[in-house]
Amino acid sequence: MVEGTIIKSLSGFYTVTSDEGIFICKGRGVFRNQKITPLVGDEVLFNKIDDDSGYIIEVKQRENELIRPPIANVSQAVVVMSAIEPAFSHLLLDRFLISLESEKIKPLIVITKMDLIDAQLMDEFYTYQQQYEAIGYYVKLVSLKDEQWIPFLKEYFKEEITVLTGQSGVGKSTMLNRINPDLAIKTGEISSSLGRGKHTTRHVELIEINEGYVADTPGFSSLEFTKIEPEQLSQYFREMKELIPYCKFRGCLHDKEPKCAVKKAVEDGEILSSRYKNYLTFLQEIQSRKPRY
Numbered sequence: 279m280v281e282g283t284i285i286k287s288l289s290g291f292y293t294v295t296s297d298e299g300i301f302i303c304k305g306r307g308v309f310r311n312q313k314i315t316p317l318v319g320d321e322v323l324f325n326k327i328d329d330d331s332g333y334i335i336e337v338k339q340r341e342n343e344l345i346r347p348p349i350a351n352v353s354q355a356v357v358v359m360s361a362i363e364p365a366f367s368h369l370l371l372d373r374f375l376i377s378l379e380s381e382k383i384k385p386l387i388v389i390t391k392m393d394l395i396d397a398q399l400m401d402e403f404y405t406y407q408q409q410y411e412a413i414g415y416y417v418k419l420v421s422l423k424d425e426q427w428i429p430f431l432k433e434y435f436k437e438e439i440t441v442l443t444g445q446s447g448v449g450k451s452t453m454l455n456r457i458n459p460d461l462a463i464k465t466g467e468i469s470s471s472l473g474r475g476k477h478t479t480r481h482v483e484l485i486e487i488n489e490g491y492v493a494d495t496p497g498f499s500s501l502e503f504t505k506i507e508p509e510q511l512s513q514y515f516r517e518m519k520e521l522i523p524y525c526k527f528r529g530c531l532h533d534k535e536p537k538c539a540v541k542k543a544v545e546d547g548e549i550l551s552s553r554y555k556n557y558l559t560f561l562q563e564i565q566s567r568k569p570r571y
């Protein structure tokens with residue numbers, strides 16, 4: 279038996295990398311009965327049929343499992359936003375961060391196109407950087423035409439499975455191509471619509487960079503927070519989480535309740551009002567979604 283990682287899945291055929299090379303594998307028939315679908319990112323054991331094909335016989339326990347895009351064992355994410363074109367949105371950034379937090383995936387924030395904005399706007403981004411770093415996120419401001427971010431990201435990708443996510447047009451494909459010119463990913467092709475392209479959901483592929491794997495993906499289904507209950511939401515805001523025990527009421531939603539420690543922190547300027555505003559927007563979305571049966 280050989281150990282490997284699935285890096286691509288297409289119509290029931292799985293591309294598996296291993297110490298002995300790359301193999302195209304089929305799943306064992308018994309997986310269907312056990313309702314196991316091997317996913318990109320899965321660590322597997324397989325038997326070789328010949329030098330380039332085999333049968334997967336075991337899927338190892340997953341660390342986590344994203345539904346859309348379907349990838350297992352994602353350990354971290356790079357949220358790519360641009361300073362301009364498309365314009366930066368706090369709401370969208372927080373949407374990415376909260377959905378990642380809810381999946382227990384560690385995010386890194388990269389803001390691109392810093393060379394395309396004026397000095398005044400640049401100051402605003404330095405402020406955002408400080409504010410989000412105070413919450414506990416690392417924020418990297420980059421100009422794609424520079425080189426300095428390339429070794430940084432390469433090092434970040436090392437030995438991890440990373441999801442690269444963000445709106446179309448922010449420069450994700452450009453970044454991957456700059457890191458590894460052999461990839462020649464067609465810029466803009468992948469993410470023509472945010473998270474809803476059929477190609478991107480069916481065809482997931484991990485790209486090997488610096489002994490790690492990277493998936494370029496336009497978004498997550500969980501951006502709609504379908505798995506989050508109203509009382510869970512504040513746990514995914516890092517700066518609110520620690521205050522929850524100090525709210526007067528258990529299950530406080532930090533909205534209309536009196537003696538709320540989160541609202542107090544917003545009033546005192548310890549929590550960004552923009553973050554709190556986004557919290558309320560997400561809370562309302564979750565509360566107004568249709569119940570699922």
Ligand code: ZN
Nearest residue numbers: 525530532538
């Ligand atoms: Zn509260």
